[in-house]
Amino acid sequence: MTGENRTGARTARRTAPAPGSGLRAAGRGLLLFSSFLLGVVLLVFLLCSIALIPVGIGLFTTPWAIAAIRSHTGLRRDLAERWSGLRIPAPYQAEPGFGSGAAGRIRQVAWTLGDRATWRDALWLLTAPVVGGVVTLLPAALLLAPVWGVVYQFVWPSLAMAGGGTWFLFVPVGNQVHALVALPLTLWTIPVLARYGSALVDADARFAALLLGPDQRARLGHRVDLLQRTREDAVDTSAAELRRIERDLHDGAQARFVAVGMTLDTAEQLLDHDVQAARAMLKEARAASGKALSELRDLVRGIHPPILADRGLGDAVRTIALESPLRVEVDVDLPDARPPAPVEAAVYFGICEALANAAKHSEARGVWIDVGHADGVLRAVVTDDGRGGADPGRGGGIEGITRRLATFDGILALISPEGGPTVVTMEVPCALS
Amino acid sequence: MRVVLAEDLFLLRDGLVRMLEAFGFTIVAAVEDGAELERALLEHRPDVAIVDVRLPPTFTDEGIRAALRVRERVPRLPILVLSQYVEQIYASELLADGSGAIGYLLKERVTDSAQFVEAVRRIAEGGTVMDPEVIAKLLRRHRTDDPIAELTPREREVLSLMAEGRSNSAISKHLVITERAVAKHTANIFMKLDLPVSDDDNRRVRAVLAYLDRDRGADTPLPRPVARGEPARRTGGRRP
Numbered sequence A: 001m002t003g004e005n006r007t008g009a010r011t012a013r014r015t016a017p018a019p020g021s022g023l024r025a026a027g028r029g030l031l032l033f034s035s036f037l038l039g040v041v042l043l044v045f046l047l048c049s050i051a052l053i054p055v056g057i058g059l060f061t062t063p064w065a066i067a068a069i070r071s072h073t074g075l076r077r078d079l080a081e082r083w084s085g086l087r088i089p090a091p092y093q094a095e096p097g098f099g100s101g102a103a104g105r106i107r108q109v110a111w112t113l114g115d116r117a118t119w120r121d122a123l124w125l126l127t128a129p130v131v132g133g134v135v136t137l138l139p140a141a142l143l144l145a146p147v148w149g150v151v152y153q154f155v156w157p158s159l160a161m162a163g164g165g166t167w168f169l170f171v172p173v174g175n176q177v178h179a180l181v182a183l184p185l186t187l188w189t190i191p192v193l194a195r196y197g198s199a200l201v202d203a204d205a206r207f208a209a210l211l212l213g214p215d216q217r218a219r220l221g222h223r224v225d226l227l228q229r230t231r232e233d234a235v236d237t238s239a240a241e242l243r244r245i246e247r248d249l250h251d252g253a254q255a256r257f258v259a260v261g262m263t264l265d266t267a268e269q270l271l272d273h274d275v276q277a278a279r280a281m282l283k284e285a286r287a288a289s290g291k292a293l294s295e296l297r298d299l300v301r302g303i304h305p306p307i308l309a310d311r312g313l314g315d316a317v318r319t320i321a322l323e324s325p326l327r328v329e330v331d332v333d334l335p336d337a338r339p340p341a342p343v344e345a346a347v348y349f350g351i352c353e354a355l356a357n358a359a360k361h362s363e364a365r366g367v368w369i370d371v372g373h374a375d376g377v378l379r380a381v382v383t384d385d386g387r388g389g390a391d392p393g394r395g396g397g398i399e400g401i402t403r404r405l406a407t408f409d410g411i412l413a414l415i416s417p418e419g420g421p422t423v424v425t426m427e428v429p430c431a432l433s
Numbered sequence B: 001m002r003v004v005l006a007e008d009l010f011l012l013r014d015g016l017v018r019m020l021e022a023f024g025f026t027i028v029a030a031v032e033d034g035a036e037l038e039r040a041l042l043e044h045r046p047d048v049a050i051v052d053v054r055l056p057p058t059f060t061d062e063g064i065r066a067a068l069r070v071r072e073r074v075p076r077l078p079i080l081v082l083s084q085y086v087e088q089i090y091a092s093e094l095l096a097d098g099s100g101a102i103g104y105l106l107k108e109r110v111t112d113s114a115q116f117v118e119a120v121r122r123i124a125e126g127g128t129v130m131d132p133e134v135i136a137k138l139l140r141r142h143r144t145d146d147p148i149a150e151l152t153p154r155e156r157e158v159l160s161l162m163a164e165g166r167s168n169s170a171i172s173k174h175l176v177i178t179e180r181a182v183a184k185h186t187a188n189i190f191m192k193l194d195l196p197v198s199d200d201d202n203r204r205v206r207a208v209l210a211y212l213d214r215d216r217g218a219d220t221p222l223p224r225p226v227a228r229g230e231p232a233r234r235t236g237g238r239r240p
Helices: A002-011 A021-051 A057-084 A101-114 A116-161 A176-186 A189-212 A216-270 A275-303 A306-311 A313-323 A341-361 A397-406 B010-022 B034-044 B062-073 B088-095 B107-111 B113-124 B132-140 B153-163 B168-175 B179-193 B201-213
Strands: A327-333 A366-374 A377-384 A411-415 A422-429 B002-006 B026-031 B048-052 B079-083 B102-106 B128-130 B233-236
Touching (some): A021 A057, A021 A189, A057 A101, A057 A116, A057 A189, A101 A116, A116 A176, A116 A189, A116 A216, A216 A275, A306 A341, A313 A327, A341 A366, A341 A377, A341 A422, A397 A422, B002 B034, B010 B107, B010 B113, B026 B034, B034 B048, B062 B079, B079 B088, B079 B113, B088 B102, B113 B128, B128 B132, B128 B201, B132 B153, B153 B168, B168 B179
Parallel strands (some): A327 A366, B079 B102, B102 B128
Antiparallel strands (some): A411 A422
16 A cells, blocks of 8 residues: 555656646546536435435435445546546445345445445535536636637627627727737636646645545554554464474474483493493484584574574675575665664565575576665665566465565565566665664 | 683583583683673683673674674684574684684584584684584585586585684594595695695685685676566555
């Protein structure tokens, strides 16, 4: 969601007025205005449906009306993004299951009518023809003014004869010369339209955003939903992680130490009558304890690598780069301060995953890892020169990293066209300390 | 031989003291943190220092940093760094000054007291000792197109032992072959890897480690690809 928001901000840059932009603005304005009129019809449809709920018909037509309204407002949101670069996120709450039958219908109607966004949509349908009407019709009016000036040359005598005004703007028109003098006075609208036409269309988009976008409450609601989801993910992941660690310890180091104990016991018993065999046993015990230690070391590395704890992200990433079979270029640009430890670990494991994927699947020769912190965002980019076509769905690695990053409001983007290169970008908002 | 020992865990410190004393070493100081270590090293100027990487107060790489600081003031002061885990970066930092008398071993190597004591003696005499794990990691990352791949299994074994800092006679004892056979293997290795031949163990270790650690293909930099296309996936949270 965030990435898209930022894209919106980028495309919102105003472009210089181009020839024909005034014409385009006028066309768009007219199109919008006619859609407002359709909106009024839809609003009336909705209100009638609601009125008919007590007699039962409304139960069937209300969902239609709301669906129609939502697709109508959805179109306005799309146009706002396409024409004005203004992204308006849909504010509706996620629908729960309603069940079937009449009871389900009633629940559905009650739910949708209870959604504040429905009423904000309705308010927009009501106000758009008025507020939006002014700004959307203005470009067309500006375009038509000179046309009227030309037409006026021919119709002023009949207008005067019919007892209509003989004033064109502030010029009293008594003869054809007067009318011709009046004509240039209408031409000023053309440059104005060219300069401000698209601004007027944008103004309507901003008005639409006011009512069609999520309000503070909807935003908070979405935020709560997101936090709930990521929290559940985080709890699930850490529970699974603990189970894995428990299993590893149980099957690995613990079992080995039991074996060491037994071997030592045997050695003790052999000591009196077979020193040679006892010595062999002791050697075996030492080897087994070494193996257990090495397993513990691997386990610790998987939980929180000591080098990361000791030296931070920069040296930790340099270390995995050193151990990779690929040629890895590391560029870490972090000040002396460090990101919070959990964020650091999440990004570190993300980089490990991307690097491992590059080595395993991409047939890459080189990998470039860039880590930096700017504008309150920690950013890590892993680029490889492999064959691309990476599928984020395959293998749980990237998926798991994405979930882990989401706990910190972080995002992961995977760009991997066929033929490469593959670029994995991770961004986590965080402060350094 | 006089030893300064820095280890914050009582059990390990006590065990090390007893083991070293049993082998005839004199423990002049057994300290618990980085600051004490620095003071003890400067005061006693021991024949060798045995230092745990993780020491109070930071519990990060205090030991290495204290050791390197002291070596700036007392060049070639023999230091053996012990760690629960080994990392390439620490190995490179320890080897950086290139003067030898340095060791980097996994803590668990103390369980083989004979070998451990032998390593301590070598460092005290100015030798270099690297943990087999460091070498194994360096060897693992090399790809099939590397000259390393042309080494025979025996030569790889010899290379690993050389990188750990062992002399020809030590290697011959370890592999149970004659010293002449070892000399033949090392000559082959140096020829295949195109390394300068040297009888000085220290220089030999550094040459081998530098070879293993060198930036592969730095001579022909790969062109960095330019990203194209839209994200196949862009997910995650909302920015506050």
